[in-house]
Amino acid sequence: MAIPNLPEEYDQLDQWTTLMMLYNSALKEVQTRVNILSDEFQHINHYNPIEHVKARIKTPESIVKKLKRLGFEATIDNMYRELHDIAGIRIVCSFTSDIYYLADAISRQNDVEVLMVKDYIANPKPNGYRSYHMVISVPIYLSSGQVEMKVEIQIRTIAMDFWASLEHKIQYKFEGAAPEHMRESLKECADMAAVLDERMLALNESLQREEKKV
Ligand code: GTP
Ligand code: MG
DSSP: OOOOOOOOOGGGGGGGHHHHHHHHHHHHHHHHHHHHHHHHHHHHSOOSSEHHHHEOOOOOOHHHHHHHHHHHOOHHHHHHHHHOOEEEEEEEEHHHHHHHHHHHHHHTTTTTTEEEEEEETTSTTOOOOOOOOEEEEEEEETTEEEEEEEEEEEEEEHHHHHHHHHHHHHHHHHHTTOOOHHHHHHHHHHHHHHHHHHHHHHHHHHHHHHHHHH
C-alpha cells in the first residue's frame, strides 16, 4: 500500500479497513488537539471559542465519485495520495478572531504539517461563501511505527455555518442551479452575516477590555 512507513504486518490485513482505521485515528487525534486548545483558551480568556465540532469520514460512494471526477481509478493508493478530505473536521467558532487563533495554534504544532490553506474569509467565494479551510497532515502513532494522515479542517463562525447549511440545501435541491433571485438573496445574506460577525467581534472585544479592568 502507498502509505509510507506502514508496518509490515499490515501487508496481511484488509487495506480498506486499515485506511479507515487510520483516518478515524487522525480525526480523534485532531479533535483532541482542538479540545485541548479550546480548554486552554477558556482558561485564559474566560469564554469558549468553540460552539461545536463535527467530524466525519467521507462515504465510500463519495470517495469513488471524487476520484472519478479527478480522473483517477478508485484504488486505495489513489485514495491516500490524491484525496485530502477523506477525514474532515468542521469547527464552528463564536468569533472570527477565534478562527485564526485556532488555525495558527494548530499550524504551529511541531508534528503538524500544513499542506494547504484556503482563506475564504479574507477572499470570499463569489457566491458569498466564507470559511477558513486547511489541510494538514498529522502523525498517527502505531504500535510499531508512525504514519502521516491528511485531515481537512474547516473553521467558520456560527453565522458562516448557518449560511453555508442553507446554501448547501438550496444548491442540493436545485442540483447546483438555484434560480438567480435565490443566489442574489444568498449573496446578500452572506454579506449581512459578515457584517454581523464584525459587529459581534467588536462587541466582544469591548467586553474583554472591560473584564480585564476588574
Ligand atoms: P470539494 O471537491 O467539494 O471537496 O472542493 P475543493 O477540493 O475544491 O475544496 P474547497 O476547499 O473549495 O471546498 C471544500 C469543502 O468546503 C466543500 O466540500 C464544502 O464542504 C465546503 N464548501 C466550499 N465551497 C462551498 C460553498 O460555496 N457553499 C457551501 N455550502 N460549502 C462550500
Ligand atoms: Mg470536500
